[in-house]
Amino acid sequence: MEKSSIEKKEARQKCMQNRLRLGQFVTQRVGATFQENWTDGHAFQELARRQEEITAEREEIDRQKKLLVKRRPSNSEGGRKRNNSAMHNGTDATFLKPDAVPGSFSLQEYYEADEILKLRQSALKKEDADLQLEMEKLERERNLHIRELKRIHNEDQSRFNNHPVLNDRYLLLMLLGKGGFSEVHKAFDLKEQRYVACKVHQLNKDWKEDKKANYIKHALREYNIHKSLDHPRVVKLYDVFEIDANSFCTVLEYCDGHDLDFYLKQHKTIPEREARSIVMQVVSALKYLNEIKPPVIHYDLKPGNILLTEGNVCGEIKITDFGLSKVMDEENYNPDHGMDLTSQGGRYLLVSSA
Template identity: 75%
Template sequence: MENLNLRQIQNAYTAIATKKSPTEGFQDHPVLNDRYLLLSLIGKGGFSEVHKAFCLKEQRYVAVKVHQLNKEWKEEKKANYIKHALRECDILKTLDHPRIVRLYDVFEIDTDSFCTVLEYIEGNDIDFFLKQHKYIPEKEARSVVMQTVSALRYLNNGIKPPVIHFDLKPANILLGTGTSSGEIKITDFGLSKQMCEDTYDPEHGMDLTSQGAGTYWYLPPEVFVQGPNPPKISSKVDVWSLGCIFFQCLYGRKPYGHNQSQAAILENQTILKAKEVEFPPKPIISDGAKAFIRRCLTYNVRDRPDVNQLSDDEYLRSYPKRSTTTASARTAQLLMNDSSN
């Protein structure tokens, strides 16, 4: 399909609720790359749209992300966007873990747009769930944490070079069944960092060359430090982010800068001042969960656990004998398998 743009794709949609098969009634819908039949728009960002689609070759549902470059952008901005998108693809195509969304394909539509084809997940993300329900009960929230830690452990030990996600947040954790008690998948590796041997020092970490990028409510103090040299980062960035996510799942609010904009967080140095975490009186949360969050949100990066240490944390290991969910039981086994490797 030549010169296909987002407006043409949108205009092609009709209602799909009564269809009996994946392709019935969609003869007039766009087919990208001769194999991906677009069914419905499921998400929209600043420069991209995500569509539910059906792969005619593999006979499965997929998520097609259409990246549309603004024709008025300067070449430098276009190159930067493409660089981040391609880096995400380069990282994703090497990943194979049950808690991480899989990349299937990448292709060009025209000079100003291209597509990435990802595993399709039926449910919404945690951010959407929290907007609907405000809280996630501790048992289910811990299952989310355990599954996320399993994925992070894989990113640190299961692939070479290891990867820092760097943009963990509720919007980037998908709920496979749409409920908080099911299996999760981590997505969006656009800001991820590869810890290559020539740039990563096991003792000090690696230079953060993209300071200012990311979602500030979930980033640790060290990434906001200004100085003659760039800050050093490691997997401990993701540990801090996970602590913020767990707090928000339990209390329905962010631990730092809850009602502030990103600009205000910078201006007020909110995260640089985040030396203590304060827990609301309600809902009632276990002391173990609070202690776990405190460990994740340890201000001094040297004292904060890394991903490997976090996977051995007593709070994740000492879960009740009755399995809270099927997902948490499977994830507990994953964590034990990770530790034995």
């Protein structure tokens, strides 16, 4: 509990420090209502200012290049010498090239000035590329900062934010994330002496009894399917218990790190070698689900349900969230059709059993 309290305090201090650098939500009045708008911090403002300076310098270089073209020498040194030689020999030249424009450069001066402008352009191009990399890095930091701000806000609003012990066994330490009807907390199993993830399902008090019963039915179905699964690429489900009349908790294996969806939003792409490793591990899990008796179909496999246990794409992955999964027993599988329709909470998916 003491360690968790220190971590909470440090997380809030770090967020406060990043508010000025990365940005913060600012409450602004819009008509008769107030809304929170995001304002970037000074790090983004400094980058934007430097990019404006680079644009202005580029425009100045383009202007100087145009002036340089006008001052380019019109005659070569050899041509001038031939013209001068012809005049000294008393021969008349039918066509004479005009004298150089006043203020024009010699060839050496022209090429020197041209080379300097090209070097300045090249340096600006490199600096602009460095700024783009810095901007991408800052945007990744900002995404993490926004995520942490929201997590801290949700944690402060949670009724489980004061280290309660659930079911006389699970000590809640900190909020990991919040969904529509659930909160996931990092917890410590006092019996097994290990960290776990407690997913607290909160039923809406205004729901009708049949809707509550339907939600509990789907949650119990998920638990009954998930509890029997045992594979290194599938998040383990340890326990389920009731908290009160409107909430219950499922206890899952704790995985530190982000999901694949968040990683993709941060980094845009994944190198082929790392992507191949992820696909191999996912296929390993699906092969296991297909070979157990009776087989299980996940039905909701997506980047958000693939956990990166080390927070990057170089380590192990685990599949989670079996809320839409189904056991392929004789009751809901017809081999003649090879198709199955399932729904939960208004979501419908039609998939091939193959």
